[in-house]
Amino acid sequence: MTDIASPRTDIPQDEPARQRDELDAAWRSPAGWRAISAVNQTYVGRRFVITGFIYFLIAGILGLVIRVQLAVPENDLLTPEAYNQIFTMHGTMMMFLFAVPILEGVAVYLLPPMLGARDLPFPRLSAFGYWCYLLGGLLLLSSLPLGLAPDSGWFIYPPLSSTLFSPGMNVDFWLLGITFMEISAITASIELIVAILKTRAPGMSIDRMPLFAWYILITAFMIVFGFPPLIMGSILLELERAFGLPFFDAAKGGHPLLWQHLFWLFGHPEVYIIFLPAAGIMSMVVPTFARHPIVGYRWLVLAAVGMGFLSFGLWVHHMFATGIPQLSLAFFSAASTLVAIPSGIQVFGWIATLWHGRPRFDTPLLFAIGTIVTFVIGGFTGVMVAIVPFDLQVHDTHFVVAHFHYVLIGGAVFPLFAGIHYWMPLALGRMPSERLGRCSFWTMFAGFHLTFFPLHWLGLIGMSRRVYTYLPGLNLELGNLIATGGAFLFALGVLLAMVNILWTARSGTPSGDNPWNAGTLEWLKVPTPACNFRSIPVISSRDPMWDQPKLSKAVELGVGFLPDSLGGRRLMMGTSATDARPEQVLELPGPTYMPLVAALCVGVFFVSFLLKLYAMAALGGLLSVAAFLVWMWPTSPEGRRGDIVASPGTVLPTAHGHHAAPGSTALNVTLAADAALYGSLAFSLFFLWSYTPDRMGTPLPSPSAWPAVLDLCLMLAGSAVLAWAERRMRAGAAVPAMLGLPVAMGLATAALAHGLLSSGHLGLPAQEHALAAVLWTLFGYQAIHAGAAVLIAGLAAVAAWRGHFTRGRHLALRIAVRFWHYTAALWAVGFVLVHIPPLLG
């Protein structure tokens, strides 16, 4: 067992200059246009943040247009149709293109240096996610100049979003653009979870993790379980619009409320997915400027976990007016008020830290205090709308608009600006202007409250949301005029903040290391070197920069882990999840265009689907598969295996091909997300089945079980063969894997072929009834997974036949086997879902 205290600080490292130069060379990214091949977390994180900020500005301009339209009664600046498109795009862009991705970008940028890591564990995946985000966002945004922007609200409820009422491409832009860019949310979550669990600096046990990492960890898990319902809902709605599968069509057994459930199963956790990373930023800013360690670290972890879970029990509070039984409403009302407990703990933790410290009221702290004030008001109105009778009174009024802007701008935008000011020296190496910072804060703060506080009052006296104008003489004029003026003041504040960033980049004074005297590791060296750390430090405190004064010097001298790149390799530490004990050495890939190529291929699929060029879409799908096969094609392990002296006295195995490498954890998280996606489909079947009057009786689908039994048996047989092959591999025998993988592929191919040939057993055509549509979708889902299992097993078979597997290093086999078991389980669950309900009548 490796002792985390083992790096010997008494031994000077050899050749520090050579090591430093080699490290820089190994981690440096290409310049010029070739920089698009860079995959380092600094590049990808910055791209996310800059792109997100540009989307924020565009969405903000749309918000200003809304306010101009509403400034006076009976304004004819916008037509109702244009107004519908603009408020839909404003909400959609702010929620999907700005809030989540920019906060993920902040996490991608900051987490490695904060955790003592050199990069994220799967840099190509991060880069792929970014390109999907950029391209998906551009696809959605392109609808605006074309006059084809979505116009059904950011939640695009059917039947308003059905082809009957929205026959154009507007809604398709939303569904396909958002689904495309949501790939990035899932990939970033997988990346961040594995990074936090498996790549922390030695000694950074979970009780020493920066709170920002805790918040991102919980957020990432929320994305893994929260986004799939929306992705599934989007797939179903697009299938309905493109091919007439009537999931939401009440005339054919569908139900519009199914969409609302799927949407809000995502939509309410989404609020906390936005708030928690921002709260993480707050929990870094507040102790630094209070000059006191955070008060109640354990309580704040409790609050974050509590909010993460409770937020999944709130979705129906967006559906209080849909006719759900009162008792069910009471469950959600209870959960909605309960979430105030962890939220309160959170806020009191920040206040207590300020109370115990000696606060320094620089710009980041001003924004942090602005957050507390604004978010608390939004929280109070949140408790108000959690009470069913009150919610029914203010439903769809501007009171709700005021509430969620207080929560989202107070809970995400102000913390983000606090973070931007706080970490600007880290990103630019220069100090921001305090005067400009203060001006931007006060302008934004005043502008925000002038804009949104009057909306409470306007809502209470009955002004509806999403209506392009109002009549004079209803006492709505003054409040709207003040709100519009406030919006421009807020925009001026944002402009001042942008000027500050540009001024800092050009003329700010050099910051030096740790200019704010912060406690966390990212401030060890400013500007941060390409490799983040000359050597990986050993952490013995929650605030290492405060409690380990010799750390900076030690890292500079190469004391710690992996001071040498061993000939230009990108090496970093892999550690245990709970105690951060050194376990492995990870070797990361360098710059590559593969993520961009793969994202472009996926883009061909989405754009072709949007244009209803389905043959081209199929080609895009095949190109995507081909790109991923090239990406993951087994390469020779020569020179990448064996043990490495990570520090004097510490020898660690490399992670390449190791069956316990981070890739194994990533697969588990991926399968969890996939299970949530499948669960959403199963929920849809269950929901529609429960609402269908005669349920599965005639003439509804009456699937025949026997063909499915045969297919299931073939898949299970494949699972058994692979389980045997892996067991033998663990004993050192590679031949069973070499034979078992092709056999399993053959069994799955037979199951797929038989399933397709006998798919008539599913009963009615998919367009005839919503339940038939779900059954066909279930079958398609399972078939796609069986196809993926064959491809993954094929890659493992190539590696097996090339002799890449050894007793302790057969990660590709382990991944193939685990994915296969999962797929077989899907088929088994699918069998139960399809064939058991008819028995219940």
Add this chain to the structure above:
Amino acid sequence: MPSVPKGSAILVAPAILWSAHFLFVYVFVSLACLWGWHEATVMGVRVVTAAVALATAAAVLPIALLGVRAWRSAPGATADPTDTRSRRGRFIAQVTAAQSALFAFSTIMVGVPTLMRPPCV
């Protein structure tokens, strides 16, 4: 003395139990109302009320036990920075105990309305 928690997954056990309870009561009440089971009674008690009350008790009990066990298993505070095991164990135990308190209360709050209201109005 109870063993020190080794893994951190126990931290979320109370929350997972709350989630399971929440999902059960919501789905059960929805189906009962949709399919008309809410009229049924057992020994004069509505089936829906009895089922939700039982489910609430079945969820609160293990959450509470988990909390008590975690609280008792927490090692004493240590000033030794190299004593990772005790420090991390204390952290996990204390956070688990606090989670148990939060989610036991939350489970009760979600279950209580059933006792006060007819199910399908």
